[in-house]
Amino acid sequence: MQSLITTDVTPAQSTLSGLVGNTPLLRICEPLAPAGHGFWAKLEGFNPGGIKDRPGLHMVERARARKDLPPGGRIIESTSGTLGLGLALAGMVHGHPVTLVTDPGLEPSMTRLLTAYGADVDIVTEPHPVGGWQQARRDRVARLLAEHPGSWSPDQYNNPDNTTAYTPLALELAAQLRHIDVLVCSVGTGGHSGGISRVLRQLFPELRVVGVDTVGSTIFGQPARTRLMRGLGSSIYPRNVAYERFSEVHWVAPAEAVWACRQLAASHYATGGWSVGAVALVAGWLAGTLPAHTRIAAVFPDGPQRYLETVYDNAYCERHGLLDAPPPGPEVITRPDEKEVTRWTRCTEVVDPLAGEGR
Template sequence: MPKSEQMRKLEDFENPRIVPLGGTLFAASFFLMKLLPARFMLERATERGDLKPGATICESSSGTFGLALAMLALQYRHPLVLVSDWALDRHLHRRLIELGAKIAIVEEPAASGGLQRARLQRLAAYLDELPGSYWPCQYDNPDNPLSYGKVAALLIDRVGPVDCLVGPVGSGGSMCGIARTLRSLFPELHTVGVDTPNSVLFGQPSGRINLSGLGGNILPANVDHTQFDEIHWLTPAEAYAATHDLHRTHGLFMGPTSGAAYRVARWWADRNPGKTVITLMPDEGHRYVETVYDPQWLASVPGWPSSVRNAPVTVSTPAGPMPGWSRLEWNRRTLEAVVGPGDASI
């Protein structure tokens, strides 16, 4: 079977379900969102000759992008090396090993850039050791946001004109790719990014991030700050509470990044009646059964549930402490225009 045909065998799992959440609020609910950019990046790399038959794929991931690569690497018969850290869920770890991936765990953060930077340093060593190896580089690869044009087209087909897009920001691929495509047709589209404290993506000082899938300690090239009209930061406790609300209210069994996006989208939709709002929900909740969905584990989470805010506090700068749900009018500005000159990736 030609390589391009092999790479499309998992396409049925890439598209989201479009779920009404009441009024004109809809969820784009994914089985595993990262399958789409992973397949697209590998397909384009194969077409360019960057990924040779049988070559080793190397990537840094502690979440669903690594799982997507493991599924695809097994299908296309590529060895896979994943560099991860303590945030890698033990069940996901076992699944990745069963899929044939080699897992390298980084224990100590780098002096600047935290665990993400340390993982990239370990990844660079593997790329040097393995001749002909290929790095998808989800954070900086322009094929990542480009792949999401397919999702934007599906949203228009199913919902029609979109007034507001809300979603979590990690690599920047999904939100920036979908927003860029939608805005070419709907220039007044309002885009709301969801982040978490201690993430440098929108100007917070770098620190330990305790919410998997949101934010980061390095700034990906795929985060296009000029696509965003406002940014919200939610603490882990607030994301977990929202995840339970989503499950109990709508029966959607999703991960905490989806819950965080739902909380913000519900708030925005309630204040803008009649506006069509789409919120992105990246993955299902199965790997969080022993954490986010476990009452005993939740009881150990700082701030649970006493510090959970029901509405955001509007701030004037992203640089200050954020003990709870906060929002900033971003107004499609560059990061430098908001925080001033400097290296936000450190």
């Protein structure tokens, strides 16, 4: 099987921040999509730490410009891993100590890597009774900010700089593909889906935006549950989610994401973690149901390295019942609150769960 790969290459940069951006596209087809159909994957794992190198650098640079973050001030943030890499990079570039608040679900290898990059890793030990680990991390961030005068938190869930950080990525996609009919993004903080779709909708007014969430996530109106997948989904409502731009949402279960990740690895070499598997599953299905000429762009946020002990570990997957047969197509519901979903499910009615609360 032949894969087509394209990239816009800029001259080599001599700075750390110059390593971020201008990531390649890879054409993904069989077995994720039927013969003659496919989609284009934006491989953000080619950034040093993944897609969140972009907002990590951008949010810090904007905070420094506004003087919200003084020289040498400490950066403190909650993370499930990938943004932590971006903030560690930004702290190194601009001379700021970094404290990252996470929870026991973070892979030990990621904890070691963040520590090697100079970050202090603070692990909360108990979930919040309502907001789970995510809210527990945010509460711990608030306490640390009070303990460190002159410190600053990016607040990735609500910071508009998290979305504007993805303007360059959107422009890269537009330049590489010339035209885009459908954009497929995982949704966690709402940063990259909101930032990319804002720019691309201006360039391509008929663009369809498809959000990919995880079962157990409350972002699109489902009840919050304990979630195995990290990097997408939320147990809180991030303000950066641009609900009005989504044409539909898909919820994907962990076993379904694992299947797609492993199929990508075996057929295209380029693969990644939970978000990549979920996005690839949905993008491949869309490619098979839409006309072959439809130009679909899917954002792959990272690579496979941090998932060697989870997604790509047979023992781990067997313990969690993740080595199922290929998933059938999505179940369909008409409203996000129609029922609690437990497997791949699609809904074409997207609503803001907080629309009536002055959001």
